[in-house]
Amino acid sequence: MKLLNFCFALKGERTIKPQIRLGKILGIEIGLHYSWLIIAVLISLSLVQYFGNANPDWSRNTVWLMSVTASLLFFITLVLHELSHAMVARSNDLPVSSITLFALGGLAQIEKEPPDAKTEFWLGIVGPIASLSIGMVCLGSAWAFGWLPFSEPENPLLAMLVWLGYINVALAVFNMIPGFPMDGGRVLRSIIWRLTGNAGRATKVASLISQFVAFVFIVFGLMLFFRGAGFSGLWIAFIGWFLLSAAKTSYAQESLKERLAGVQVSDLMNRECPVVEGRINLETLVEDKLLKTGQRCFVVVENGSPVGLITAHEVKNIERRLWKLTVVSDAMIPLENIQVVEPCIPVIEALGIIGRENVNQLPVVSNGLLEGIISRDRIINYLLTREELNL
Numbered sequence: 001m002k003l004l005n006f007c008f009a010l011k012g013e014r015t016i017k018p019q020i021r022l023g024k025i026l027g028i029e030i031g032l033h034y035s036w037l038i039i040a041v042l043i044s045l046s047l048v049q050y051f052g053n054a055n056p057d058w059s060r061n062t063v064w065l066m067s068v069t070a071s072l073l074f075f076i077t078l079v080l081h082e083l084s085h086a087m088v089a090r091s092n093d094l095p096v097s098s099i100t101l102f103a104l105g106g107l108a109q110i111e112k113e114p115p116d117a118k119t120e121f122w123l124g125i126v127g128p129i130a131s132l133s134i135g136m137v138c139l140g141s142a143w144a145f146g147w148l149p150f151s152e153p154e155n156p157l158l159a160m161l162v163w164l165g166y167i168n169v170a171l172a173v174f175n176m177i178p179g180f181p182m183d184g185g186r187v188l189r190s191i192i193w194r195l196t197g198n199a200g201r202a203t204k205v206a207s208l209i210s211q212f213v214a215f216v217f218i219v220f221g222l223m224l225f226f227r228g229a230g231f232s233g234l235w236i237a238f239i240g241w242f243l244l245s246a247a248k249t250s251y252a253q254e255s256l257k258e259r260l261a262g263v264q265v266s267d268l269m270n271r272e273c274p275v276v277e278g279r280i281n282l283e284t285l286v287e288d289k290l291l292k293t294g295q296r297c298f299v300v301v302e303n304g305s306p307v308g309l310i311t312a313h314e315v316k317n318i319e320r321r322l323w324k325l326t327v328v329s330d331a332m333i334p335l336e337n338i339q340v341v342e343p344c345i346p347v348i349e350a351l352g353i354i355g356r357e358n359v360n361q362l363p364v365v366s367n368g369l370l371e372g373i374i375s376r377d378r379i380i381n382y383l384l385t386r387e388e389l390n391l
Contacts, residue, residue: 020034025079025083026086028086029098031099033101040071047067047070051066051067055156055159058156070163077134077164077171081130081131081134083130089108089123092119109356110123116193117194120186120189121190124186124187128172128175128183134168135172137165138161138165146158178206178213180207180249188209188210192205200258207250207254210243210246210247211247214240218237220236220237221235221239259386262346263347264346265341265343265344266371268378269364274298276289278327279329281323281324282315282323282326283323285328306335306363306370308335309335310331310333314333317331335363340364340365342364343364351376351379361373
């Protein structure tokens with residue numbers, strides 16, 4: 001069952017998808033995960049308390065305005081942090097699909113692994129450099145407007161600049177902790193990669209170190225909590241739990257890559273694709289195909305040519321009372337809207353696409369012709385068979 005978890009965990013620490021889309025910057029989709037909303041509220045409330053206690057002469061409206069504004073500016077700096085990763089990735093021909101803000105910060109969705117240790121190093125280090133630069137610019141601006149270092153700011157604008165400066169410097173330092181998926185984990189992996197010349201070994205060693213760091217976070221956070229630190233201690237423990245989960249996922253991914261090394265899509269794909277005519281209705285599809293054959297994915301054909309795919313997922317999106325009135329071709333996913341793969345690519349790449357696209361199967365196409373279907377189930381069965389035979 002561990003291998004089953006490996007398959008679902010592939011690239012898991014880098015597949016947080018935006019659930020609230022804000023738009024695009026330089027062609028990269030910017031979005032929010034729902035967990036960000038909780039953190040945004042918590043940060044705003046903590047800033048209300050911080051600014052209010054530090055400046056009791058400010059009006060309540062001023063405190064709230066500065067708190068909300070500072071929170072929004074902070075999350076903008078997080079986007080800039082992730083954009084720095086995205087720009088380095090793009091300069092090295094690594095595609096970036098999106099940037100998502102979530103509970104623990106931001107995440108640039110880089111679609112490919114770096115080809116060498118040098119690229120990995122710069123991908124990791126550029127984020128902390130960006131945050132440190134933003135922090136120093138904020139502190140420098142506050143100083144230029146009359147703030148004296150380590151003193152209490154005299155007005156709301158200076159207070160906001162100083163807080164943004166300190167928080168971004170702290171973010172740069174925090175991100176250099178050697179734990180996945182933080183930038184310090186990538187830097188650590190790049191160094192081990194350079195020393196050993198083996199990316200897989202570097203990932204495993206860095207993941208083990210990350211797990212140790214995560215345990216330290218958990219223990220330290222729980223100690224603080226039981227000593228009266230309250231939410232702060234629990235938050236540190238939660239970060240440790242998140243790091244532990246991500247580090248274990250990274251280790252599992254590398255083990256999975258080793259098991260699938262040398263295996264191509266053509267080795268595991270189903271060449272005898274079950275087909276269904278696009279003109280039949282969904283009720284017939286369910287009763288004669290889905291229930292009786294046990295198959296969950298069918299190639300839809302019209303005049304002998306494949307035009308799309310239909311699965312149980314598409315069927316359940318249609319109201320039951322409309323099944324008799326809806327034909328398969330109206331409910332299917334058109335072939336041109338489906339991510340396809342070629343028979344010659346490694347299975348590990350196909351599995352990565354399956355994870356990113358959140359699907360269970362992909363059409364295999366060669367020279368414009370449908371060759372078969374590669375599914376998550378067939379890959380898992382292959383892995384389970386290897387494990388059973390101790391291969």
